[in-house]
Amino acid sequence: MATVDLKDVKKVYPGGVEAVKGVSIAIPDRELCVLVGPSGCGKSTLLRMIAGLEAISAGIVAIDGKVVNAIGPTERDIAMVFQNYALYPHMKVYDNMAYGLRNRGTPKDEIDSRVRSTAKVLELSALLDRRPRELSGGQRQRVAMGRAIVRNPKVFLFDEPLSNLDAKLRGQMRVEIKNLQRTLGVTSVYVTHDQLEAMTLADILVVMNAGLVEQTGAPLDVYEKPASIFVASFIGAPPMNLLALTGSFSGPVLADGTAIGFAARETPAVTLGFRPEDADVTFNAEALAGALVLPATVEAVEPVGAESFLHCAAGGSRIVVRVSGRAAAKPGDQLRVVAKAEKLHWFDQAGKRVD
Amino acid sequence: MGDSWIAREISLSPRIVFPNKILPYLLVAPQLAITLVFFYWPAGQALYQSMLRQDPFGLRTRFVWFANFRKVLADPAYLNSIHVTVVFSLATAIVAMGVALLLAVMVEKAVRGKGLYRTLLIWPYAVAPAIAGMLWLFLFNPSIGSLAYLLRSLGIAWDPLLNGTHAMILLVSAAAWKQISYNFLFFVAGLQAVPKTLIEAAAMDGAGETKRFWTIVFPLLAPTTFFLLVVNTVYALFDTFGIVHAVTGGGPGKTTETLVYKVYNDGFVNLILGDSAAQSVILMAIVIALTAIQFRYVERKVHYG
Numbered sequence: 298m299a300t301v302d303l304k305d306v307k308k309v310y311p312g313g314v315e316a317v318k319g320v321s322i323a324i325p326d327r328e329l330c331v332l333v334g335p336s337g338c339g340k341s342t343l344l345r346m347i348a349g350l351e352a353i354s355a356g357i358v359a360i361d362g363k364v365v366n367a368i369g370p371t372e373r374d375i376a377m378v379f380q381n382y383a384l385y386p387h388m389k390v391y392d393n394m395a396y397g398l399r400n401r402g403t404p405k406d407e408i409d410s411r412v413r414s415t416a417k418v419l420e421l422s423a424l425l426d427r428r429p430r431e432l433s434g435g436q437r438q439r440v441a442m443g444r445a446i447v448r449n450p451k452v453f454l455f456d457e458p459l460s461n462l463d464a465k466l467r468g469q470m471r472v473e474i475k476n477l478q479r480t481l482g483v484t485s486v487y488v489t490h491d492q493l494e495a496m497t498l499a500d501i502l503v504v505m506n507a508g509l510v511e512q513t514g515a516p517l518d519v520y521e522k523p524a525s526i527f528v529a530s531f532i533g534a535p536p537m538n539l540l541a542l543t544g545s546f547s548g549p550v551l552a553d554g555t556a557i558g559f560a561a562r563e564t565p566a567v568t569l570g571f572r573p574e575d576a577d578v579t580f581n582a583e584a585l586a587g588a589l590v591l592p593a594t595v596e597a598v599e600p601v602g603a604e605s606f607l608h609c610a611a612g613g614s615r616i617v618v619r620v621s622g623r624a625a626a627k628p629g630d631q632l633r634v635v636a637k638a639e640k641l642h643w644f645d646q647a648g649k650r651v652d
Numbered sequence: 653m654g655d656s657w658i659a660r661e662i663s664l665s666p667r668i669v670f671p672n673k674i675l676p677y678l679l680v681a682p683q684l685a686i687t688l689v690f691f692y693w694p695a696g697q698a699l700y701q702s703m704l705r706q707d708p709f710g711l712r713t714r715f716v717w718f719a720n721f722r723k724v725l726a727d728p729a730y731l732n733s734i735h736v737t738v739v740f741s742l743a744t745a746i747v748a749m750g751v752a753l754l755l756a757v758m759v760e761k762a763v764r765g766k767g768l769y770r771t772l773l774i775w776p777y778a779v780a781p782a783i784a785g786m787l788w789l790f791l792f793n794p795s796i797g798s799l800a801y802l803l804r805s806l807g808i809a810w811d812p813l814l815n816g817t818h819a820m821i822l823l824v825s826a827a828a829w830k831q832i833s834y835n836f837l838f839f840v841a842g843l844q845a846v847p848k849t850l851i852e853a854a855a856m857d858g859a860g861e862t863k864r865f866w867t868i869v870f871p872l873l874a875p876t877t878f879f880l881l882v883v884n885t886v887y888a889l890f891d892t893f894g895i896v897h898a899v900t901g902g903g904p905g906k907t908t909e910t911l912v913y914k915v916y917n918d919g920f921v922n923l924i925l926g927d928s929a930a931q932s933v934i935l936m937a938i939v940i941a942l943t944a945i946q947f948r949y950v951e952r953k954v955h956y957g
């Protein structure tokens with residue numbers, strides 16, 4: 298049970314690569330914080346600094362209010378699940394799980410009961426006598442989880458723990474991790490580049506880009522009010538439709554000259570965005586009050602089952618619209634894309650949100 | 653020793669079929685000829701010799717079946733030599749491997765100049781055994797050796813010329829020193845093959861540096877260690893004649909007379925050819941056994957993953 302606080306944490310690798318350029322995050326007790334961002338944005342580096350595996354170049358990392366910058370990984374009482382699991386290949390599953398407890402001098406019978414009860418929770422009881430190479434990928438993943446859980450540490454760290462699993466197993470384990478984290482109530486930091494994983498797991502979502510935090514917040518808040526174009530296009534699948542705007546005397550117009558019908562905000566916005574699921578298509582020609590109406594040409598239809606995605610050319614760019622069920626449109630159709638004004642997102646020259 | 657690696661390389665590559673029937677035999681002929689002339693023929697000679705006995709003047713030779721073996725195996729001097737060899741081989745292997753492992757671990761930890769350290773530590777392997785022996789002999793010579801002087805000034809009555817234990821220590825040092833480079837090379841490679849994340853996981857699991865080494869790194873080095881144990885034993889048994897000859901000549905008394913050195917002593921110095929041949933045959937049996945162990949276990953390797 299612990300809080301984790303990062304204050305203006307920076308990391309410069311020897312050789313001059315600035316991987317993390319000043320990150321501040323406050324994670325309350327028992328919450329799961331997900332760090333999400335594109336490859337190379339510094340997620341793993343940040344996680345490894347919390348773990349104590351990487352020296353902190355500047356800033357402060359505090360666990361439970363205590364600065365741990367100078368404390369090594371051995372004494373931080375943190376457990377980590379690695380992407381490749383890092384199970385000890387020469388030890389049986391039982392010993393893999395018992396290792397951390399033994400190192401801390403836990404009495405033998407307590408180790409035994411804790412390992413067995415953890416194994417039961419994770420359905421590993423039958424596998425305790427096997428070595429890691431005799432396990433499937435999913436089972437190895439569970440052992441890695443078990444090794445972390447059994448120690449009952451202050452903080453859990455996960456570095457893309459599900460990326461080596463197939464899609465179905467990943468979905469299952471995602472739910473399982475969330476449940477375990479809730480029941481155990483251990484403060485956790487979870488790194489992923491999968492935005493679906495990020496959205497579903499997070500209590501606090503931290504979107505990172507190029508060593509900096511773009512936005513921090515509850516997943517749905519981030520989804521509904523992305524703070525920047527980067528976040529808007531990173532969170533959500535398919536990503537938000539973004540249309541470039543140019544100003545004119547009568548109001549903003551799209552790249553192809555279409556007037557969008559209502560005025561921009563006080564701060565001039567140069568990009569307009571709306572999510573595929575916030576738009577609809579219509580074959581009717583009448584204008585709708587308080588809505589963005591774009592003439593569009595359907596270029597492709599992607600049926601996914603419960604919904605279909607229409608890829609259209611509109612306003613000088615390509616946009617995607619989600620319609621539920623089977624799409625009535627087919628490629629080549631001329632129609633109009635309608636998005637309610639309150640579902641529109643506006644971004645300024647610097648890519649920041651304007652409201 | 654290198655042969656075993658090559659054998660595996662070959663067994664991995666796809667089988668090559670020669671269209672010509674005679675060519676393959678021609679191609680292996682030189683190798684076969686060399687093996688026959690330099691191995692099977694002398695081995696056969698040794699076997700034959702080991703069953704002969706000559707009178708002191710070399711005028712008459714009798715065929716005595718296994719009498720030489722019975723004589724050799726009942727000889728207290730031979731049993732002493734076995735004892736000396738076991739002590740010497742084990743000590744050499746342990747010292748050579750222990751020091752090499754220590755150096756390899758230290759070099760891995762070096763932040764700067766890893767390459768330089770490695771190169772310097774590999775150099776001694778290029779020194780000929782007899783030269784290595786002379787080097788140690790001079791360093792520890794009771795009258796002129798600088799290290800002997802140092803030992804004496806520390807209050808140790810260092811005298812390898814009269815004290816058998818001191819002679820053995822000197823011999824082991826010289827023999828081990830030669831082999832450290834070789835072991836070092838393998839341990840460095842072995843250490844590099846241990847995944848870094850395992851060490852990190854162990855650190856987060858609360859294991860200190862020493863604990864991590866003994867519970868994670870060392871077990872994962874087991875294949876390397878086992879391989880080196882066999883190689884070092886074979887080295888200490890058979891490749892150290894030059895060092896023994898240069899450093900102690902088997903003395904003082906017979907306190908450092910290893911099996912190989914005794915073969916030489918009995919055969920070429922004392923000219924008891926029958927006994928000497930019987931001893932070589934016994935050594936041959938030991939080599940065959942060790943090679944079998946090496947092929948059986950080292951090739952199959954103790955590996956995880």
Ligand SMILES: Nc1ncnc2c1ncn2[C@@H]1O[C@H](COP(=O)(O)OP(=O)(O)OP(=O)(O)O)[C@@H](O)[C@H]1O
Nearest residue numbers: 310312314316335336337338339340341342343490
């Ligand atoms: N040991 C290192 N030495 C120098 N630069 C490094 C080192 N490790 C990482 N970097 C650099 O730091 C930056 C951030 O790396 P990091 O591993 O944190 O990315 P990431 O967000 O985890 O990416 P991914 O999703 O691909 O795992 C990258 O530009 C990377 O090249």
Ligand SMILES: [Mg+2]
Nearest residue numbers: 340341342456
């Ligand atoms: Mg990473």
